Amino acid sequence: MKRALRVAARRPALFVSLGFLLFVFASAVLSLLLPRDWVFSIDLARRLLPPSPSEFLGTDELGRSLLYRLFFGSSVSLGVAAAAVAVSSIAGSCAGLIAAEMRGIIDSAVERTVQLTLAFPGLLLAMALAAVLGPSVGNTVIALSITGWVPYARLARAEAMRLASRDYVAFARASGCSRARILIKHLLPGAAPSLIVQSALHLAGAILAESALSFLGLGVPAPYPSWGSMLAAGRTHLLDAPHLVIVPAAAIVLTVLAANTAGEELLETISGRGRTAGKGSG
Amino acid sequence: MKRVARRLVGIVLLLYAAASIVFLMLHLIPGDPAAVMLGDGASREDIEALRHQLGLDRPLSTQYVAWTGRLLKGDLGSSFATATPVTDEILRAFPATLELALIAFAFSLLIAIPTGVLAALRSGRLDDHALRWIALSGVSTPSYVSGPLLALVFAVSLEWFPVSGREGPGSAVLPALTLVISVSSLLSRMVRATVGEELGRPYVLAARARGENRWMAALRHAGRNALTPFLTVAGLQFGSLLTGAVLTETIFSWPGVGRLLIQSIQRRDYPMVQGCVLLIAAVYILVNSAADVLSAFFDPRPASREGTH
Numbered sequence: 001m002k003r004a005l006r007v008a009a010r011r012p013a014l015f016v017s018l019g020f021l022l023f024v025f026a027s028a029v030l031s032l033l034l035p036r037d038w039v040f041s042i043d044l045a046r047r048l049l050p051p052s053p054s055e056f057l058g059t060d061e062l063g064r065s066l067l068y069r070l071f072f073g074s075s076v077s078l079g080v081a082a083a084a085v086a087v088s089s090i091a092g093s094c095a096g097l098i099a100a101e102m103r104g105i106i107d108s109a110v111e112r113t114v115q116l117t118l119a120f121p122g123l124l125l126a127m128a129l130a131a132v133l134g135p136s137v138g139n140t141v142i143a144l145s146i147t148g149w150v151p152y153a154r155l156a157r158a159e160a161m162r163l164a165s166r167d168y169v170a171f172a173r174a175s176g177c178s179r180a181r182i183l184i185k186h187l188l189p190g191a192a193p194s195l196i197v198q199s200a201l202h203l204a205g206a207i208l209a210e211s212a213l214s215f216l217g218l219g220v221p222a223p224y225p226s227w228g229s230m231l232a233a234g235r236t237h238l239l240d241a242p243h244l245v246i247v248p249a250a251a252i253v254l255t256v257l258a259a260n261t262a263g264e265e266l267l268e269t270i271s272g273r274g275r276t277a278g279k280g281s282g
Numbered sequence: 283m284k285r286v287a288r289r290l291v292g293i294v295l296l297l298y299a300a301a302s303i304v305f306l307m308l309h310l311i312p313g314d315p316a317a318v319m320l321g322d323g324a325s326r327e328d329i330e331a332l333r334h335q336l337g338l339d340r341p342l343s344t345q346y347v348a349w350t351g352r353l354l355k356g357d358l359g360s361s362f363a364t365a366t367p368v369t370d371e372i373l374r375a376f377p378a379t380l381e382l383a384l385i386a387f388a389f390s391l392l393i394a395i396p397t398g399v400l401a402a403l404r405s406g407r408l409d410d411h412a413l414r415w416i417a418l419s420g421v422s423t424p425s426y427v428s429g430p431l432l433a434l435v436f437a438v439s440l441e442w443f444p445v446s447g448r449e450g451p452g453s454a455v456l457p458a459l460t461l462v463i464s465v466s467s468l469l470s471r472m473v474r475a476t477v478g479e480e481l482g483r484p485y486v487l488a489a490r491a492r493g494e495n496r497w498m499a500a501l502r503h504a505g506r507n508a509l510t511p512f513l514t515v516a517g518l519q520f521g522s523l524l525t526g527a528v529l530t531e532t533i534f535s536w537p538g539v540g541r542l543l544i545q546s547i548q549r550r551d552y553p554m555v556q557g558c559v560l561l562i563a564a565v566y567i568l569v570n571s572a573a574d575v576l577s578a579f580f581d582p583r584p585a586s587r588e589g590t591h
Binding site: 116124131212216217235253256257 | 296418422555567
């Protein structure tokens with residue numbers, strides 16, 4: 001706890017960005033408690049109202065409150081992105097660690113799959129899949145995870161390969177630890193820091209990708225608000241109601257910026273520690 | 283020579299694997315692709331006729347062989363929407379995409395290299411921090427955010443450039459600028475990281491000890507060695523410019539392959555979707571392979587290491 005506070009004092013950007021992410025995630029969870037009427041009920045008499053004290057962020061093209069849509073949209077956008085990060089990180093880390101531990105055929109099979117996936121631009125594969133499977137929350141998570149696992153697999157494999165030759169792993173092996181135990185107790189903790197950094201950066205990428213798919217109408221279907229689909233709907237009212245674009249745009253950019261900053265600062269915290277350790281041993 | 287041949291075989295295999303995945307795409311459609319394509323209210327006869335036309339009534343392996351054969355002849359089938367050959371329409375749209383990608387890439391390099399080197403040289407100072415924040419904000423601003431906002435300011439309010447379309451020299455400015463914002467930020471960060479790493483090496487210190495100034499040392503020595511990792515990332519970025527163009531072209535109604543892809547998805551014109559995905563994937567693979575070959579040319583180290591194995 002004390003150490004966490006010291007890091008926070010030295011790295012205010014990390015502190016602020018993590019705090020902001022926590023706030024967005026908390027509001028995403030809380031927004032599920034909103035009465036559905038506030039988010040979905042259409043009132044054409046009140047359409048395209050500008051932001052005002054009584055209607056904080058104004059209303060959209062169907063007279064729905066933009067504040068509640070944005071609020072509820074955070075649970076859709078972040079929920080899909082977080083699910084994609086969870087699926088990708090678990091699948092990728094498992095594939096990478098197992099490949100490094102088993103070597104041989106399994107390793108080269110994982111390597112080939114990685115190469116093949118990297119041959120496609122990630123977003124293109126996600127778009128093609130979403131187009132073929134049809135727009136839905138589940139399909140969006142699948143489309144994002146199908147390319148998302150690759151960096152985790154590469155990181156986990158590289159870290160596990162590096163650690164496998166260490167004395168403590170050799171000792172564990174010699175003292176009769178099972179492969180599963182070595183993987184979970186000895187290799188995974190060593191790979192964890194870089195996997196955590198990757199998942200922060202991936203969260204930023206996944207929010208962008210989900211918004212891109214929803215912007216193109218390939219992601220989360222209407223009437224569920226996602227920040228991307230809100231932006232797409234608002235684009236036709238750029239002239240008469242620019243707040244319909246500016247509000248979801250700001251939500252996307254701020255959240256992605258926070259996740260990117262958090263990832264970058266975490267990376268520097270880790271590599272800074274690694275560098276001093278390297279100096280000490282040399 | 284052997285290495286070049288092996289790489290060429292690798293590229294061809296990768297292209298073929300990509301084509302196979304694109305072939306399988308059609309068969310991933312839940313239910314009957316013919317029924318999905320025709321939509322609700324299609325008669326049984328129509329669906330059967332389309333199944334026959336697409337060859338979906340034959341076994342998968344026969345379809346695959348036939349598809350490969352037609353692909354080698356450059357035949358990707360005909361569009362459902364317009365009945366024109368897919369290859370013709372894609373080749374008609376491709377120059378527009380290429381134009382946009384090349385303009386955006388050139389300007390991104392022009393911005394990224396000086397700012398990246400500056401940030402690396404001034405590491406830890408105020409200007410480095412400022413550049414890093416600008417670049418990180420640029421990376422966090424997707425084209426579907428920057429595009430509409432640029433259109434709002436420069437096309438709607440100031441009326442400097444057209445809102446959409448591809449007519450006149452001014453029409454490329456806003457879509458290219460949209461792409462430049464994110465790509466130049468990404469590349470600038472990459473330049474800063476690679477040049478910064480090389481600047482800490484002893485040979486740069488030696489060059490400085492001989493009396494070269496910081497900029498010369500950075501460009502002549504560090505820059506040369508940073509070129510290899512930079513080329514790889516630049517290749518990847520050029521490839522993703524093509525995908526990024528899907529969004530940008532849709533936003534600005536730019537008549538390229540990206541907009542064609544989205545239109546075809548909306549019309550359920552699956553042969554056209556397959557063609558667009560295949561073209562983008564093929565260009566992506568070829569550009570990345572070219573970047574690999576180029577970096578091997580500039581830096582023979584990985585090659586000699588491979589030779590000793």
